[in-house]
Amino acid sequence: MSAPQPADAVVIGGGVIGAAIAYHLGLSGLGRVVLCDQGRTAAQGATSRSGGLLRLHHTASPDIALTARSLPVFENWAEVIGGDCGYRRTGFVMLVGEQHTDALRENCERVGAFAGHRRSEVIGTDDVRTLYPGLSVEGVGAAAYEPEGGYADPAATAGALFTAARRLGVSPSEGVRAERVVERSGAVTGVQTSIGLIESPLVILASGAWGSAPAAHLGIQIPVIARRIGLAQASLPGAGRRGSPVSVPTCVDDTTGGYFRPEGLDRFYFGVPSNPDVRLDHDVAPLTPQEVDAAVAAISRRVPAAAKAPLVGTRSGLDGYTPDRRPVVGAAGPEGLYLALGFSGGGFKLAPAVAELAVREITEGGAVIGKAAQELLEPYRPQRFLGGRPIVPEAPYDHM
Ligand SMILES: Cc1cc2nc3c(=O)[nH]c(=O)nc-3n(C[C@H](O)[C@H](O)[C@H](O)COP(=O)(O)OP(=O)(O)OC[C@H]3O[C@@H](n4cnc5c(N)ncnc54)[C@H](O)[C@@H]3O)c2cc1C
Structure with missing residues (x-):
């Protein structure tokens, strides 16, 4: 020593x-x-395993307040910190069931209160389809849209x-x-x-x-408590290209509990519900084919092109969860x-x-x-x- x-x-x-x-x-x-x-x-x-999704929309005010202070740093990374954080503005869409329409509106108002000119606005499901033709809105009751939402490279x-x-x-x-x-x-x-x-x-x-x-x-x-969480990546040419018939936003879909985002122009990341158990003294197990197959089946209801999109990779990592x-x-x-x-x-x-x-x-x-x-x-x-x-x-x- x-x-x-x-x-x-x-x-x-x-x-x-x-x-x-x-x-x-x-x-x-x-x-x-x-x-x-x-x-x-x-x-x-x-x-290093994170999806890097960036959004203001949350269901608790303290989280909105912190993300409202963080997002401008990602947006202006080179000037504020230096270098490149890989921020990409794709727009963020929050999807909820009919029963949460009022809650969605309330949360959008809170974003407005904390984030000033940055918008989180309720939009119609037709508008969602127009903005992002790659999304199916079946079973969606209401949607909120944040133009500045997107992702960065963790x-x-x-x-x-x-x-x-x-x-x-x-x-x-x-x-x-x-x-x-x-x-x-x-x-x-x-x-x-x-x-x-x-x-x-x-x-x-x-x-x-x-x-x-x-x-x-x-x-x-x-x-x-340490929990294992995962993501899979698929090849989906046009996923991140505005105007493409398969274009998707950065999205949290409360109707399914899923989340996803484009990666660059031609790839697509989506959350994979996985066995959360981990042992901290062991490396995290990669996602299993069963976990990924179940996630593809679920995500394809919201992003139909995902059903046939070739998988190109997975990530699994662990994060600490509090009560x-x-x-x-x-x-x-x-x-x-x-x-x-x-x-x-x-x-x-x-x-x-x-x-x-x-x-x-x-x-x-x-x-x-x-x-x-x-x-x-x-x-x-x-x-x-x-x-x-x-x-x-x-x-x-x-x-x-
Ligand atoms: C698959 C996945 C997707 C995610 N998607 C998103 C997302 O879209 N948006 C979002 O906001 N967040 C997301 N997250 C969560 C986010 O990535 C984490 O909350 C965040 O990275 C936590 O950062 P951290 O620095 O606290 O922890 P970590 O990145 O886990 O770093 C903790 C570090 O502490 C070290 N350490 C621990 N104990 C000791 C010790 N005793 N001595 C020395 N070193 C020690 C570890 O080795 C580790 O490197 C995701 C996470 C995962 C796994």
Whole structure:
């Protein structure tokens, strides 16, 4: 074991959340920031397997507020962060059953309230067909449309964040597992890792599905369950080409619980409901032919051309799910420990806002960042589960 390394902050976890936090810590001028990942950065967990769908439409106000702060960063990536996150504006469509028409309208109004000029508007099913001829609207009661919705490339996004963070002096350490957060007299003093001690007064756990394990001995037990989720990719020439007879949007379909998006002009990604069980000490099993076949059958009802589209690949990854399926963001336990984990299958689109707000809170303190900004994180605090304050959607659907 080497001699203890000194640092001003340690970020545990090199997914998109850890990368974005490390970048903002670098920007803040805090000093020496170390980011460690047990595997390769942006490769081990959910981030590199993610679908990268970007939308404002959610069923709970706190999520809308964070995505409204994040989307402009994806849209203006080169100017704000530098490099390329692969953002592509395809338009986003939310489909719901008849029984959720009122809820859809309410959620669109909330998007308007949080996102200003950005629209999420209720449109007729005929309009959906006109905009995206590749969609069948059978069984759809109502639809909402967001022109700015789309997707970004999660691996490219994390890569660009790492490049920007490195420029600011952040040093990523790969193949370094954080074993336990070290504390003395109620304050964090560092992290014991698989290659030795890193001394630091600030430790941020951005450990995704692996949850709060390195802080468990300090009484930090956040209810995060690791779940396996998957996507398949098919060849569908024209899927991403406006005006093509098979053109599709980035879409969440609450009538089936499915989601999908075009990839470039000629490919198509769709969610694959899969056996959610995982063992954290094993690599995630690839999707099985049975899982993919069932998903193709289901998605073909909404995108008929998918039935005959040749499959070209699959992705499976694991993410950490909390009881209310929202992340945990905030201080917990000894002074200097901060959590940003359990992003429950939806963390990619939140990363820019969560990281910016979390780092401002950590480095400037609540009083300085202002009540309005801090209130955006307030619903996500780790203590909400103990206090019986889960996030409850104001206008839920069947699957959201
Ligand atoms: C198939 C799939 C599709 C998805 N689609 C979307 C989507 O369309 N839109 C969206 O917004 N979100 C989507 N998500 C969810 C999103 O990708 C995740 O919520 C997000 O990537 C989580 O990022 P993270 O940094 O918290 O976690 P991760 O990317 O999992 O990173 C956590 C990292 O922490 C490391 N780590 C953990 N414990 C330790 C330790 N003790 N020591 C060192 N390192 C440690 C891990 O190795 C890992 O690299 C999807 C996820 C999957 C799997």
